Amino acid sequence: MGLEIRQAGQDDRDAVASLLDVAFREDPVSSWVFPDPDHRARVHGKFLGVFVDVTLAEGRVDYAADGSAAALWLRIPAGEPEGEDEIPALMRRTADPDNERCELVGRLTGAVHPTAEEHEYLLMIGVDPDRQGQGLGTELMAPVLERCDREGVPAYLEASSERSRELYERLGFAFTGTAVRLPEGPLMWPMWRKPQPLPAGA
Template identity: 70%
Template sequence: MATRTAGAADRDQVAALLDTAFHDDPVSGWVFPEEEHRRAVHGLFMGCFLDAALAGGRVDLLEDGSAAALWLSVPAGEPEEDDMPALMRRTADPDNERAELVGRLTGAIHPTERAHAYLLLIAVAPDRQGEGLGTALLTPVLEQCDRDGLPAYLEASSARSRELYLRLGFADRGEPLRLPEGPLMWPMWREPAAG
């Protein structure tokens, strides 16, 4: 499957994919529990992640637009002050503290001891899930991580996605994060394979 790096011209297409792919995700349902409200603001919320990856990372997109992966390169050490969670809330849903809290909670458990590739999000169109598109999109990046000796990190937002990441060499990193009165998120770490 042909993959390319998405740019600013692809923003609307990728934002729509993220909105659709994550609409029924357990974490999205927790952040925006009311279906009609989620439909109205979820795309704005997902767009914040996309804008961060377009500005300071990389977005891999299958040529047919059916899947996208958002990556950031994270250096070792404590991060600088991060206003991303507050920006997400301001942009998407100012009266909803969960729109900020999810970013604060995941940021608090994010590893700082080693530089790593951070899979911020991967989205597969709902009607294409289960076809191996996520694996096809992630495998080249993980192979590059292996060549570079670079670990990778992510937070799985569903038990189903966690299973995919386990198959790709990720392992649970500590206890799952339980969102207040909400679902689990699994922090996962992948050591580079020895060449």
């Protein structure tokens, strides 16, 4: 049986934020933004909650019916985005005002975000730690990537670990060639996926 996926609504906001919190608590980027584990445990959910709020307002959250996984997608038009500069500041203000890294990570990734073509942006995808390694992320992404192929629309994301980069490469994403270097921290890999040829008869 395949993963049952539905679109999350405002009533799911806290559950999705909590899922992302536990899924990314030990992620290299989250650990860089919030180096102290106890402090991270207190504010990390607020930080990721900003992503959920933005996506519920402007995009779509695909959510496993059993609560095991969620993917946050934004359709980004071609051209320089309007209002994007406000989001990193909001992340810092909401989660941890004295921590400039909350804002810096958004500004650094925003600086390399492609602007030439309309695309689907996978802002974040999280899987419950107890369910990781079972292919749920791939299954959750599949409907959007299939739609991209049908519509001839590229997709974009930033991989935050070598492991996730390898997963995305298997799904057709390729490293853009310009890594995001977090000061005294880990790399992030911007990745672009061109529309794939549809199977014969599709």
